[in-house]
Amino acid sequence: MDYSKLPKTEAVPEASSMIETFRAIGYNLETAVADIVDNSISAGAKNVYIDRIWEGGNTIITIKDDGCGMSSDEIVEAMRPGSHNPLETRAANDLGRFGLGMKTASFSQCRKLTVISKKAGYHSAYWTWDLDYVALTHKWELIRWTPDEYADAIDNQKSGTMIIWTDLDRVIPPSTSVSDIAAKQKFSDAWARVKSHIAMTFHRFIESNVISIYWGENIIDAWNPFCLSEKKTQIFPSESLYFGSQKAEVKGYVLPHKNNFSSEENYRKAEGMYGYPAAQGFYIYRGKRLLLAGSWLNLFRKEDHYKLVRISIDLPNTLDSEWQIDIKKSTATPPISCREQLRSYALDVRNKGMEVYRHRGKILKKKAGANFQPLWLEKKKGNKWSFVVNRENQLIKNLQEEAKTNPVPAINKLLRIIEESIPTPTIFIKQSSEENLQKEPFSDMDISLIKEMLCRMYDNLIASGQVSEQAKAVLKTIEPFNNYEDLIEEL
Ligand SMILES: Nc1ncnc2c1ncn2[C@@H]1O[C@H](COP(=O)(O)OP(=O)(O)O)[C@@H](O)[C@H]1O
Numbered sequence: 001m002d003y004s005k006l007p008k009t010e011a012v013p014e015a016s017s018m019i020e021t022f023r024a025i026g027y028n029l030e031t032a033v034a035d036i037v038d039n040s041i042s043a044g045a046k047n048v049y050i051d052r053i054w055e056g057g058n059t060i061i062t063i064k065d066d067g068c069g070m071s072s073d074e075i076v077e078a079m080r081p082g083s084h085n086p087l088e089t090r091a092a093n094d095l096g097r098f099g100l101g102m103k104t105a106s107f108s109q110c111r112k113l114t115v116i117s118k119k120a121g122y123h124s125a126y127w128t129w130d131l132d133y134v135a136l137t138h139k140w141e142l143i144r145w146t147p148d149e150y151a152d153a154i155d156n157q158k159s160g161t162m163i164i165w166t167d168l169d170r171v172i173p174p175s176t177s178v179s180d181i182a183a184k185q186k187f188s189d190a191w192a193r194v195k196s197h198i199a200m201t202f203h204r205f206i207e208s209n210v211i212s213i214y215w216g217e218n219i220i221d222a223w224n225p226f227c228l229s230e231k232k233t234q235i236f237p238s239e240s241l242y243f244g245s246q247k248a249e250v251k252g253y254v255l256p257h258k259n260n261f262s263s264e265e266n267y268r269k270a271e272g273m274y275g276y277p278a279a280q281g282f283y284i285y286r287g288k289r290l291l292l293a294g295s296w297l298n299l300f301r302k303e304d305h306y307k308l309v310r311i312s313i314d315l316p317n318t319l320d321s322e323w324q325i326d327i328k329k330s331t332a333t334p335p336i337s338c339r340e341q342l343r344s345y346a347l348d349v350r351n352k353g354m355e356v357y358r359h360r361g362k363i364l365k366k367k368a369g370a371n372f373q374p375l376w377l378e379k380k381k382g383n384k385w386s387f388v389v390n391r392e393n394q395l396i397k398n399l400q401e402e403a404k405t406n407p408v409p410a411i412n413k414l415l416r417i418i419e420e421s422i423p424t425p426t427i428f429i430k431q432s433s434e435e436n437l438q439k440e441p442f443s444d445m446d447i448s449l450i451k452e453m454l455c456r457m458y459d460n461l462i463a464s465g466q467v468s469e470q471a472k473a474v475l476k477t478i479e480p481f482n483n484y485e486d487l488i489e490e491l
């Protein structure tokens with residue numbers, strides 16, 4: 001098209017509404033802080049310090065690093081929304097993407113974003129995006145402002161950057177008083193989740209000593225989802241997924257059964273922020289950075305019996321667009337071309353995971369070998385399955401014997417044993433994998449047996465003085481007779 005011949009008019013985005021849109025990108029506090037830490041890592045920082053000062057509605061969050069820092073002009077460039085072109089190929093270690101992260105992550109949580117930075121050989125400088133000022137002036141203008149106490153916060157470093165969030169309206173209601181205990185607790189809980197998220201998201205950086213991340217005074221320990229220090233963790237051979245000349249690596253892990261963890265404490269630690277069932281699934285990394293934790297990427301549902309299965313996927317950052325990595329770096333969609341391979345790899349790991357989850361029964365069986373006498377047997381009739389009590393089990397036989405002379409205690413013991421041993425996990429797993437094939441309760445129960453029991457109970461009720469209608473009404477309320485209304489009417 002020959003643009004030179006066409007009339008033109010400017011259509012500049014309206015500053016205040018545009019910047020409000022940035023707030024709605026869907027970060028939460030932990031993903032927002034992680035995005036700021038990304039920048040510190042890209043800037044070559046060795047240490048990152050995350051901190052907050054509780055002041056109720058005036059609470060402040062700071063993230064400081066000792067990376068390369070920026071000059072005043074570079075801060076301004078960095079504060080510009082879209083400061084980097086996402087189509088440029090990035091250095092393999094660069095964690096940025098759209099040139100938006102710092103702004104969108106910050107605005108999602110606060111109304112004032114201050115960047116103080118110092119480049120080696122320069123004086124420190126600072127600039128602030130203040131959403132109230134933008135709303136007032138409708139201008140894309142930074143103000144030279146910083147909370148007083150931070151003006152010289154990095155002057156004693158050779159270089160580095162400090163990000164300061166104030167007016168955290170999305171985290172704490174602005175009118176909250178410092179002494180509001182409930183609000184403080186709520187903030188503490190949210191803040192604790194940030195710590196867990198950072199420990200997980202950057203675990204590879206922490207483990208390989210690329211960076212130390214401090215939480216107030218304390219260093220954050222890495223949280224590795226795959227429990228590599230547990231002896232009984234099962235590791236699958238990795239597999240490559242090819243995309244033209246690029247490849248991603250998949251590697252499966254099955255965590256040990258609870259009883260095989262080195263300690264109860266380590267078992268609890270390994271469950272992560274939201275517990276084992278939530279933590280199953282793929283863990284997608286770009287370089288050392290964890291992007292997405294515990295998702296089956298719409299290939300499977302999360303189910304309890306796969307809760308020990310975790311599979312890493314390692315992507316180079318050149319595959320961002322194929323995997324649809326979003327601005328928040330928190331979602332990804334595998335390309336259609338690799339979904340089948342991914343699914344079949346995951347199926348193997350999931351099967352092993354299910355075995356480990358069921359391991360109790362198996363261990364017992366192994367110990368007893370061929371002579372093992374289970375209490376329950378799986379029964380197959382046609383294509384329908386059910387579980388039945390094993391009449392050949394010696395304990396059941398003994399109870400039958402005891403019942404001849406001592407019926408009431410024998411029956412009570414039998415009932416207790418049934419209550420305690422119903423193979424619920426196995427039933428649950430079968431139920432979710434072969435949903436419609438479970439035998440309907442009482443569907444093949446011997447009708448003459450039911451009839452006999454009904455008659456006996458009916459006679460007892462009549463003998464105790466009830467009239468026929470009353471007796472029938474009572475029987476209809478007793479399971480399993482409620483399923484046999486027609487038989488009751490015939491009495
Ligand atoms: N902590 C930091 N140290 C040095 N430079 C930084 C820091 N944070 C941000 N920057 C600069 O600001 C730019 C914009 O950051 P950001 O909005 O997160 O987008 P992106 O990370 O996608 O480039 C970065 O590319 C970097 O040049």
Ligand SMILES: [Mg+2]
Pocket residue numbers: 035038039095096097100101102
């Ligand atoms: Mg960034």
